[in-house]
Amino acid sequence: MNTATRNNEGTTIVDVTGHIDLGSSPDLRKTLLESLKETDRLAVNLVAVKYIDSSGIASLLEVLKAARQGQKRFVLFGLTSAVRQVLQLTRLTTVFEIRETEQEVLHA
Amino acid sequence: MNTATRNNEGTTIVDVTGHIDLGSSPDLRKTLLESLKETDRLAVNLVAVKYIDSSGIASLLEVLKAARQGQKRFVLFGLTSAVRQVLQLTRLTTVFEIRETEQEVLHA
Amino acid sequence: MDVQVKLRMPSQARFLAVVRAAVGELGSVYGWPEAECQGVILAVDEAVANIIKHAYHGNSEGAIEVTCLGAADRLEFTLLDQGDPPDPGRICSQPLDDHAHGGRGTHLIRMIMDEVCYERVPGGNRLRLIKNLPAVGCTEKERSDA
Amino acid sequence: MDVQVKLRMPSQARFLAVVRAAVGELGSVYGWPEAECQGVILAVDEAVANIIKHAYHGNSEGAIEVTCLGAADRLEFTLLDQGDPPDPGRICSQPLDDHAHGGRGTHLIRMIMDEVCYERVPGGNRLRLIKNLPAVGCTEKERSDA
Ligand SMILES: Nc1ncnc2c1ncn2[C@@H]1O[C@H](COP(=O)(O)OP(=O)(O)O)[C@@H](O)[C@H]1O
Ligand SMILES: Nc1ncnc2c1ncn2[C@@H]1O[C@H](COP(=O)(O)OP(=O)(O)O)[C@@H](O)[C@H]1O
Numbered sequence: 001m002n003t004a005t006r007n008n009e010g011t012t013i014v015d016v017t018g019h020i021d022l023g024s025s026p027d028l029r030k031t032l033l034e035s036l037k038e039t040d041r042l043a044v045n046l047v048a049v050k051y052i053d054s055s056g057i058a059s060l061l062e063v064l065k066a067a068r069q070g071q072k073r074f075v076l077f078g079l080t081s082a083v084r085q086v087l088q089l090t091r092l093t094t095v096f097e098i099r100e101t102e103q104e105v106l107h108a
Numbered sequence: 109m110n111t112a113t114r115n116n117e118g119t120t121i122v123d124v125t126g127h128i129d130l131g132s133s134p135d136l137r138k139t140l141l142e143s144l145k146e147t148d149r150l151a152v153n154l155v156a157v158k159y160i161d162s163s164g165i166a167s168l169l170e171v172l173k174a175a176r177q178g179q180k181r182f183v184l185f186g187l188t189s190a191v192r193q194v195l196q197l198t199r200l201t202t203v204f205e206i207r208e209t210e211q212e213v214l215h216a
Numbered sequence: 217m218d219v220q221v222k223l224r225m226p227s228q229a230r231f232l233a234v235v236r237a238a239v240g241e242l243g244s245v246y247g248w249p250e251a252e253c254q255g256v257i258l259a260v261d262e263a264v265a266n267i268i269k270h271a272y273h274g275n276s277e278g279a280i281e282v283t284c285l286g287a288a289d290r291l292e293f294t295l296l297d298q299g300d301p302p303d304p305g306r307i308c309s310q311p312l313d314d315h316a317h318g319g320r321g322t323h324l325i326r327m328i329m330d331e332v333c334y335e336r337v338p339g340g341n342r343l344r345l346i347k348n349l350p351a352v353g354c355t356e357k358e359r360s361d362a
Numbered sequence: 363m364d365v366q367v368k369l370r371m372p373s374q375a376r377f378l379a380v381v382r383a384a385v386g387e388l389g390s391v392y393g394w395p396e397a398e399c400q401g402v403i404l405a406v407d408e409a410v411a412n413i414i415k416h417a418y419h420g421n422s423e424g425a426i427e428v429t430c431l432g433a434a435d436r437l438e439f440t441l442l443d444q445g446d447p448p449d450p451g452r453i454c455s456q457p458l459d460d461h462a463h464g465g466r467g468t469h470l471i472r473m474i475m476d477e478v479c480y481e482r483v484p485g486g487n488r489l490r491l492i493k494n495l496p497a498v499g500c501t502e503k504e505r506s507d508a
């Protein structure tokens with residue numbers, strides 16, 4: 001897994017590529033929590049994530065919780081079918097704010 | 109492996125995708141030999157071929173031989189690193205006519 | 217004749233990718249629909265991750281054996297470890313609608329697989345996972361097009 | 363602890379993809395350069411294809427066992443079949459600059475692997491292939507960046 005962080009119209013975007021599993025989810029968690037400190041709006045681009053397991057989901061939930069506590073926005077976008085499947089099975093599709101595209105994230 | 113055949117400026121182009129191995133090379137051979145019957149210029153687009161083994165190379169050599177016998181042109185283009193590696197190891201890079209792009213095939 | 221893939225690996229997360237690749241490739245050889253493949257990959261990955269986390273507590277020197285038996289109508293997985301056995305009371309013990317961070321792996325495994333069986337055997341802890349294939353009587357081609 | 367992947371499969375070309383996936387994933391877990399991975403995948407695939415073609419003559423019911431042993435500094439493969447043994451005089455017997463259609467598989471295997479050994483053992487025909495890893499003393503990260 002790799003991550004790259006950038007800014008688009010005041011929203012911090014973290015582009016994630018690769019597989020999010022037990023090995024890589026601690027890195028993801030760390031990167032996202034650090035980014036969250038520096039911004040009020042954090043969006044995670046999952047379009048290049050072909051795999052996520054429950055440890056990845058747990059990391060995203062932890063970031064969501066931190067965002068809520070800080071009254072910040074935390075959005076996921078670009079979900080592949082694999083990511084969608086896991087969120088559906090774990091009944092979390094309505095817990096996260098989920099958008100199709102980066103444009104929708106910025107203008108919703 | 110999948111193949112799709114089309115025509116561009118009088119050259120028949122066969123787009124190949126997937127892996128060419130012992131299981132799929134007989135199909136490739138058949139498709140190419142049939143296409144060769146209908147055209148004087150046959151080009152194989154290998155840009156989406158991530159794997160080829162010696163049985164695939166053998167099939168391409170067989171088509172090359174048939175093309176030479178019929179005084180027809182037979183070109184490969186869009187070679188990925190995997191395809192390039194096998195052709196180099198088997199010292200066949202100079203035996204085939206190889207082009208970078210479809211444009212080069214048409215205008216060379 | 218069926219196909220068997222057996223992996224012996226140390227309890228390290230970096231080898232999960234090898235497990236996933238082998239399971240995924242087996243599925244696509246048998247022409248399973250993409251979504252079924254993804255589900256089974258996830259279930260097996262979660263089960264191996266649980267062994268790394270809970271049986272071996274993150275110790276990277278534990279041994280894990282994953283056996284996949286593939287046939288046209290089902291896939292069967294046997295996972296073996298010599299770590300701490302699972303406490304049956306904790307498997308799927310946490311309600312899914314609790315938004316705590318953990319506790320979802322065993323739910324995913326049960327939702328995806330048709331049979332899930334944790335056993336204590338002489339060689340250690342054994343987990344058997346079975347997935348029956350959806351399509352009966354349709355060709356591999358039809359299935360892979362689905 | 364090293365990693366072992368063992369595949370038992372019938373002599374059918376469609377399972378070659380499972381072999382390639384497992385070998386490729388092992389290579390990338392150990393952080394090999396892409397070109398090395400591709401080479402080893404090719405060599406093992408050619409060796410299994412030869413068993414299907416020449417030991418079992420295309421009969422789809424023969425048994426093939428492929429064992430991959432992965433360590434940080436080398437990969438070792440053992441292939442076992444119960445078909446016809448190879449005629450040593452035919453291995454790499456055809457000059458590469460002959461443009462005949464066949465005869466390249468055994469050359470590729472020898473060019474890519476560091477050790478290639480065909481043996482007759484009680485269980486059948488055994489082929490051992492060993493590839494030593496290029497980088498000594500550089501980290502996995504450096505290797506995968508290479
Ligand atoms: N293979 C295993 N070995 C030992 N304990 C296990 C195993 N799998 C699951 N468990 C127990 O079941 C609990 C629930 O597991 P799970 O639903 O995967 O969630 P999590 O891993 O996030 O705790 C674990 O916390 C652990 O106590
Ligand atoms: N595993 C094997 N079992 C039996 N014979 C083999 C085996 N591998 C290679 N051979 C013999 O070696 C010859 C050369 O093999 P190879 O270089 O791979 O080319 P090809 O498969 O195109 O003939 C084969 O034709 C066959 O006679």
